[in-house]
Amino acid sequence: MAVVTLLSDFIDGTSMALAEDTDAADLNAFMTANQGRLWASVQQRRQQRHQTIVRRGPGTVYFAADAAGAATVERYLNSETGSAEEAAAIQAMQAAGVEIAPHVGADRERDALINGRLRGLTAQAKAEGFG
Structure with missing residues:
Protein backbone atom coordinates (compact mmCIF):
# COMPACT_ATOMS: atom_id res chain seq x y z
CA MET A 1 0.00 0.00 0.00
CA ALA A 2 1.21 3.50 -0.81
CA VAL A 3 2.14 5.99 1.90
CA VAL A 4 1.93 9.76 1.61
CA THR A 5 3.87 11.99 4.03
CA LEU A 6 3.56 15.73 4.63
CA LEU A 7 6.60 17.45 6.16
CA SER A 8 6.25 21.02 7.37
CA ASP A 9 8.67 23.43 9.08
CA PHE A 10 7.06 25.95 11.44
CA ILE A 11 8.00 29.47 12.53
CA ASP A 12 8.78 28.26 16.06
CA GLY A 13 11.67 26.18 14.65
CA THR A 14 9.94 22.81 14.91
CA SER A 15 9.06 20.38 12.15
CA MET A 16 6.25 17.87 11.89
CA SER A 41 -4.63 16.70 10.41
CA VAL A 42 -1.30 18.44 11.04
CA GLN A 43 -3.10 21.62 12.13
CA GLN A 44 -5.39 19.66 14.45
CA ARG A 45 -2.51 17.81 16.14
CA ARG A 46 -0.46 20.97 16.59
CA GLN A 47 -3.43 22.86 18.06
CA GLN A 48 -4.01 20.01 20.52
CA ARG A 49 -0.38 20.42 21.63
CA HIS A 50 -0.72 24.24 21.78
CA GLN A 51 1.89 24.70 19.02
CA THR A 52 1.83 27.21 16.19
CA ILE A 53 0.29 26.22 12.87
CA VAL A 54 2.11 28.97 10.95
CA ARG A 55 4.61 27.40 8.56
CA ARG A 56 7.90 28.74 7.22
CA GLY A 57 6.90 28.55 3.59
CA PRO A 58 5.36 25.60 1.80
CA GLY A 59 5.67 22.10 3.19
CA THR A 60 6.77 19.05 1.21
CA VAL A 61 4.72 16.00 0.23
CA TYR A 62 6.40 12.62 -0.29
CA PHE A 63 4.48 9.84 -2.06
CA ALA A 64 5.93 6.34 -1.71
CA ALA A 65 4.20 3.66 -3.79
CA ASP A 66 5.21 0.82 -1.46
CA ALA A 67 6.62 -0.02 1.97
CA ALA A 68 10.22 0.04 0.72
CA GLY A 69 9.76 3.59 -0.58
CA ALA A 70 8.06 4.63 2.67
CA ALA A 71 11.07 3.30 4.60
CA THR A 72 13.38 5.54 2.54
CA VAL A 73 11.22 8.57 3.38
CA GLU A 74 11.30 7.72 7.09
CA ARG A 75 15.08 7.31 6.91
CA TYR A 76 15.35 10.73 5.27
CA LEU A 77 13.15 12.35 7.92
CA ASN A 78 15.31 10.92 10.69
CA SER A 79 18.61 12.05 9.16
CA GLU A 80 20.52 15.15 10.15
CA THR A 81 20.23 18.02 7.68
CA GLY A 82 23.33 18.36 5.52
CA SER A 83 24.80 15.01 6.58
CA ALA A 84 26.10 12.20 4.41
CA GLU A 85 23.24 10.10 5.77
CA GLU A 86 20.75 12.65 4.45
CA ALA A 87 22.40 12.62 1.01
CA ALA A 88 22.24 8.82 0.92
CA ALA A 89 18.59 8.90 2.00
CA ILE A 90 17.73 11.34 -0.80
CA GLN A 91 19.39 9.05 -3.34
CA ALA A 92 17.52 6.07 -1.88
CA MET A 93 14.20 7.95 -2.21
CA GLN A 94 14.98 8.78 -5.83
CA ALA A 95 15.94 5.16 -6.57
CA ALA A 96 12.71 3.96 -4.93
CA GLY A 97 10.65 6.30 -7.14
CA VAL A 98 9.33 8.45 -4.29
CA GLU A 99 7.42 11.43 -5.71
CA ILE A 100 8.25 14.75 -4.04
CA ALA A 101 6.28 17.98 -4.41
CA PRO A 102 5.81 21.27 -2.56
CA HIS A 103 2.66 21.52 -0.47
CA VAL A 104 0.96 24.89 -0.22
CA GLY A 105 -1.74 25.37 2.36
CA ALA A 106 -2.34 29.12 2.20
CA ASP A 107 -2.37 31.94 -0.34
CA ARG A 108 0.77 33.51 1.15
CA GLU A 109 2.60 30.16 0.86
CA ARG A 110 1.55 29.85 -2.78
CA ASP A 111 2.76 33.40 -3.43
CA ALA A 112 6.09 32.67 -1.73
CA LEU A 113 6.54 29.50 -3.77
CA ILE A 114 5.63 31.06 -7.11
CA ASN A 115 7.61 34.26 -6.57
CA GLY A 116 10.57 32.61 -4.85
CA ARG A 117 10.24 34.68 -1.70
CA LEU A 118 10.76 31.99 0.91
CA ARG A 119 11.92 33.19 4.30
CA GLY A 120 15.29 31.97 5.47
CA LEU A 121 14.67 28.38 6.44
CA THR A 122 16.60 27.05 9.39
CA ALA A 123 18.12 23.59 9.45
CA GLN A 124 15.35 21.02 9.66
CA ALA A 125 14.64 19.99 13.21
CA LYS A 126 14.11 16.31 13.95
CA ALA A 127 10.67 15.53 12.56
CA GLU A 128 8.05 14.88 15.21
CA GLY A 129 4.65 13.29 14.90
CA PHE A 130 5.63 10.81 12.19
CA GLY A 131 3.09 8.05 11.82
Missing part, protein backbone atom coordinates in the same frame (compact mmCIF):
# COMPACT_ATOMS: atom_id res chain seq x y z
CA ALA A 17 5.78 14.96 9.54
CA LEU A 18 2.47 13.18 9.22
CA ALA A 19 2.00 10.05 7.12
CA GLU A 20 -1.00 8.01 6.08
CA ASP A 21 -1.68 4.97 3.95
CA THR A 22 -3.52 5.52 0.69
CA ASP A 23 -4.96 3.52 -2.20
CA ALA A 24 -4.10 6.33 -4.63
CA ALA A 25 -1.99 5.31 -7.61
CA ASP A 26 0.27 8.38 -7.49
CA LEU A 27 0.75 11.75 -5.83
CA ASN A 28 -1.53 13.55 -8.26
CA ALA A 29 -4.38 11.11 -7.61
CA PHE A 30 -3.94 11.52 -3.86
CA MET A 31 -3.89 15.33 -3.98
CA THR A 32 -6.91 15.44 -6.27
CA ALA A 33 -9.00 13.12 -4.10
CA ASN A 34 -7.82 14.26 -0.64
CA GLN A 35 -6.92 17.89 -1.03
CA GLY A 36 -6.08 19.44 2.34
CA ARG A 37 -6.75 16.38 4.50
CA LEU A 38 -3.15 15.83 5.63
CA TRP A 39 -2.64 19.53 6.30
CA ALA A 40 -5.87 19.65 8.33
Whole structure:
Protein backbone atom coordinates (compact mmCIF):
# COMPACT_ATOMS: atom_id res chain seq x y z
CA MET A 1 0.00 0.00 0.00
CA ALA A 2 1.21 3.50 -0.81
CA VAL A 3 2.14 5.99 1.90
CA VAL A 4 1.93 9.76 1.61
CA THR A 5 3.87 11.99 4.03
CA LEU A 6 3.56 15.73 4.63
CA LEU A 7 6.60 17.45 6.16
CA SER A 8 6.25 21.02 7.37
CA ASP A 9 8.67 23.43 9.08
CA PHE A 10 7.06 25.95 11.44
CA ILE A 11 8.00 29.47 12.53
CA ASP A 12 8.78 28.26 16.06
CA GLY A 13 11.67 26.18 14.65
CA THR A 14 9.94 22.81 14.91
CA SER A 15 9.06 20.38 12.15
CA MET A 16 6.25 17.87 11.89
CA ALA A 17 5.78 14.96 9.54
CA LEU A 18 2.47 13.18 9.22
CA ALA A 19 2.00 10.05 7.12
CA GLU A 20 -1.00 8.01 6.08
CA ASP A 21 -1.68 4.97 3.95
CA THR A 22 -3.52 5.52 0.69
CA ASP A 23 -4.96 3.52 -2.20
CA ALA A 24 -4.10 6.33 -4.63
CA ALA A 25 -1.99 5.31 -7.61
CA ASP A 26 0.27 8.38 -7.49
CA LEU A 27 0.75 11.75 -5.83
CA ASN A 28 -1.53 13.55 -8.26
CA ALA A 29 -4.38 11.11 -7.61
CA PHE A 30 -3.94 11.52 -3.86
CA MET A 31 -3.89 15.33 -3.98
CA THR A 32 -6.91 15.44 -6.27
CA ALA A 33 -9.00 13.12 -4.10
CA ASN A 34 -7.82 14.26 -0.64
CA GLN A 35 -6.92 17.89 -1.03
CA GLY A 36 -6.08 19.44 2.34
CA ARG A 37 -6.75 16.38 4.50
CA LEU A 38 -3.15 15.83 5.63
CA TRP A 39 -2.64 19.53 6.30
CA ALA A 40 -5.87 19.65 8.33
CA SER A 41 -4.63 16.70 10.41
CA VAL A 42 -1.30 18.44 11.04
CA GLN A 43 -3.10 21.62 12.13
CA GLN A 44 -5.39 19.66 14.45
CA ARG A 45 -2.51 17.81 16.14
CA ARG A 46 -0.46 20.97 16.59
CA GLN A 47 -3.43 22.86 18.06
CA GLN A 48 -4.01 20.01 20.52
CA ARG A 49 -0.38 20.42 21.63
CA HIS A 50 -0.72 24.24 21.78
CA GLN A 51 1.89 24.70 19.02
CA THR A 52 1.83 27.21 16.19
CA ILE A 53 0.29 26.22 12.87
CA VAL A 54 2.11 28.97 10.95
CA ARG A 55 4.61 27.40 8.56
CA ARG A 56 7.90 28.74 7.22
CA GLY A 57 6.90 28.55 3.59
CA PRO A 58 5.36 25.60 1.80
CA GLY A 59 5.67 22.10 3.19
CA THR A 60 6.77 19.05 1.21
CA VAL A 61 4.72 16.00 0.23
CA TYR A 62 6.40 12.62 -0.29
CA PHE A 63 4.48 9.84 -2.06
CA ALA A 64 5.93 6.34 -1.71
CA ALA A 65 4.20 3.66 -3.79
CA ASP A 66 5.21 0.82 -1.46
CA ALA A 67 6.62 -0.02 1.97
CA ALA A 68 10.22 0.04 0.72
CA GLY A 69 9.76 3.59 -0.58
CA ALA A 70 8.06 4.63 2.67
CA ALA A 71 11.07 3.30 4.60
CA THR A 72 13.38 5.54 2.54
CA VAL A 73 11.22 8.57 3.38
CA GLU A 74 11.30 7.72 7.09
CA ARG A 75 15.08 7.31 6.91
CA TYR A 76 15.35 10.73 5.27
CA LEU A 77 13.15 12.35 7.92
CA ASN A 78 15.31 10.92 10.69
CA SER A 79 18.61 12.05 9.16
CA GLU A 80 20.52 15.15 10.15
CA THR A 81 20.23 18.02 7.68
CA GLY A 82 23.33 18.36 5.52
CA SER A 83 24.80 15.01 6.58
CA ALA A 84 26.10 12.20 4.41
CA GLU A 85 23.24 10.10 5.77
CA GLU A 86 20.75 12.65 4.45
CA ALA A 87 22.40 12.62 1.01
CA ALA A 88 22.24 8.82 0.92
CA ALA A 89 18.59 8.90 2.00
CA ILE A 90 17.73 11.34 -0.80
CA GLN A 91 19.39 9.05 -3.34
CA ALA A 92 17.52 6.07 -1.88
CA MET A 93 14.20 7.95 -2.21
CA GLN A 94 14.98 8.78 -5.83
CA ALA A 95 15.94 5.16 -6.57
CA ALA A 96 12.71 3.96 -4.93
CA GLY A 97 10.65 6.30 -7.14
CA VAL A 98 9.33 8.45 -4.29
CA GLU A 99 7.42 11.43 -5.71
CA ILE A 100 8.25 14.75 -4.04
CA ALA A 101 6.28 17.98 -4.41
CA PRO A 102 5.81 21.27 -2.56
CA HIS A 103 2.66 21.52 -0.47
CA VAL A 104 0.96 24.89 -0.22
CA GLY A 105 -1.74 25.37 2.36
CA ALA A 106 -2.34 29.12 2.20
CA ASP A 107 -2.37 31.94 -0.34
CA ARG A 108 0.77 33.51 1.15
CA GLU A 109 2.60 30.16 0.86
CA ARG A 110 1.55 29.85 -2.78
CA ASP A 111 2.76 33.40 -3.43
CA ALA A 112 6.09 32.67 -1.73
CA LEU A 113 6.54 29.50 -3.77
CA ILE A 114 5.63 31.06 -7.11
CA ASN A 115 7.61 34.26 -6.57
CA GLY A 116 10.57 32.61 -4.85
CA ARG A 117 10.24 34.68 -1.70
CA LEU A 118 10.76 31.99 0.91
CA ARG A 119 11.92 33.19 4.30
CA GLY A 120 15.29 31.97 5.47
CA LEU A 121 14.67 28.38 6.44
CA THR A 122 16.60 27.05 9.39
CA ALA A 123 18.12 23.59 9.45
CA GLN A 124 15.35 21.02 9.66
CA ALA A 125 14.64 19.99 13.21
CA LYS A 126 14.11 16.31 13.95
CA ALA A 127 10.67 15.53 12.56
CA GLU A 128 8.05 14.88 15.21
CA GLY A 129 4.65 13.29 14.90
CA PHE A 130 5.63 10.81 12.19
CA GLY A 131 3.09 8.05 11.82
